[in-house]
Amino acid sequence: MIPPAFVDEEGVGTGAFDVEPAGLRLSDVGGMVEVKERLEAAFLAPLRNPDLVRLYGKSLRGGLLLYGPPGCGKTFIARAVAGEMGARFLAVSLAEILDMYVGQSERNVHELFETARRSAPCVVFLDEIDALGQKRSHLRNNAARGTVNQLLAELDGVQNLNEGVYVLGATNHPWDIDVALRRPGRFDRMLLVLPPDEEARQAVFRYHLQSRPVANVDLVRLARRTDGYSGADLAYICENAAERALLDSARSGTARMIGMEDLEQAVQDVKPSIGPWLETAKNVAQFANEDGTYDELLTYLRKRRLV
């Protein structure tokens, strides 16, 4: 039951959160075989085999936290996970999280989970969860602290109401998240989503170029040249190349196709955006990994000789 609100009160009503069909499957995610395998092992397989899980005395509770550099497809993967599970998808973005701060934060978090429970089976996807579950020691604002506490209570599902509600979180900064959120039964599994591999990069290029006039584009060569670029960077490269061709066409008065030269020039102009993230990630992997939480990250950084 949602209490009535005053006319000048800011808050959410019943329809504040949109639940929608996921519309994607993991097979729609190009490349990223490793991520898919780990996703299957850590999250999907136990959910598909609940009897086996119970037989081995494991719990089905607990959410999955996707983390990694920005623009690498965490949201896309979360949607695909919902699709794999045949569940509905309820995504909460940063803007909605901020609305929670503006309105009555605790009530808004509660309403979010109530909506998910009503729509079960449903995947609640908390994008940029660091904004919602920030370390309480960092927060001066009482409303923000209250939001974290309410989120913890909802995840625990005090009255065991979370049946059929699966919680996925995504963040670029898992180290900013309150440790209480990572305890068993909450976000107790973490999955590193890295910049797209070569196959995924080809898929991203194909996706962004498919509706544009292109000629003689060698996707394999492009993918090879863009190691370390995020999905968002690749999209920007395509934008940049299209802009170049457009300007050229406008100047000459004859429309021309986007060519390999445009794309290669764009690759030169666009630098990988994950540099600052890697700087922080290096600090975490080297100095804040006593319990092995970031072993996956450390392995990646070592493989790239960054530490």
Place this chain on the structure above:
Amino acid sequence: MTDVPLDARSELRRAEALIELRRFDEAMAVLTRAISIDHDAPRGWCLMAQAQLGLGDSEAALQSAGRAVALAPDLEWVHRLASLAFSRLGRHGEAVSAAREAVRLDPWSWRGLTRLAQALIPATSDRGEARMTAERARDLAPLVPDTHIACGFVEAAAGNRKAALDSYRKALEIDPDNTVAHNEIARLHLRSGTAGSLAKATMGFATAVQTDPRAGVSRHNLDVAVGTFLARAAGLLLVAAIIARGFGNSGTVASRIAPLALLLVPGLFVTRFVLRLTRELRRYLWRTVIHPKTRLIAVTAEALAVVVIIVGAVAPEGIRLHLLDVALGFAVVSLFSPSGAQDLRRKGRSGSGAGPQHDIPAGPTIGKGVLWLIAASLAGVCVLGAVVASNPSTAPGGIIVSLGCAAGCGYTLRTIRSRSRPRSAGSDQTRL
């Protein structure tokens, strides 16, 4: 304060949340929107100044704070923000005036008092008022770590190491994850010369990085601590090599044992330092030493100096002096090589770090005059080395000494040149 339209009020609260989450870029976008709705809201300009300070743009922050001062001159917050922006810009006198105005408007605000205490530190050599102000802030808010940290800053600036340490430790009792307190304790340890203190400093900076991986300042300081260790080890080795060289002409047993005994000094220094580090930090130290490869050359020169001194101690009299010359040369190369320990310290100083996390008073740095003196001395020794190298019996050592000093001279000149370049305002305040 004027009434703020509802839309703008919501945007301001969003911006406030974003600032709290340290998402300053996104906060700026929201604030631009909010200010376009209501151009005369002092809170909007204050938040704008706060976000700009978070992004390290002190000049813009000062302008925003100035705008807020014009709109609400009776608001303590606006003067406090202006004071912080002045401090970051190095305009310490104006920072003190703004902070005094903030305290005058709200004498019971620990934030205003803390700001005034910190503004006073670089502005005057008299620590009395700063100490009194910081202590008053602490008495008003004894459970706020920032007030203890402000007391620590004042005591550290006054040279009261113990009192400063006590204040920082008190802050850590309240908030064990306080990055600034960890960083400041480590900074105090770093100033002490022993291997134990240096190890404590290194671990302190690592803890600060651990508590806040985005603390670029602490990461920079960690590099400086490791660079200081490598530089001190190389310095001790050089001294040992110079004294050992003095025993080169004598054929007594004592003169053979002396170089080995001298090696114990840098050896003990290195052992004490390394043993006190955690396993993680030892690994980090090792990676620092082997990467990049150019630094490996400096450390290899150091190792070779040790080996050659040992071999020199037991070698026949005829070649002993030559070997000790060579060892001296290697020691010079390891200390002054541009890719060695000194370079690590320099890299730390210019490395990419996050914006200022706290307005920490500046630590001591070597003046430009001293650097010119060092460069001239090294150039002189370089010439002497060349003269020594002209004698066939002392040629190898002379050449190495000459090359090492030339490298050191080049490095010092490069440092002088880099000091002459303008630096981004505020960044030095937070660094060693």
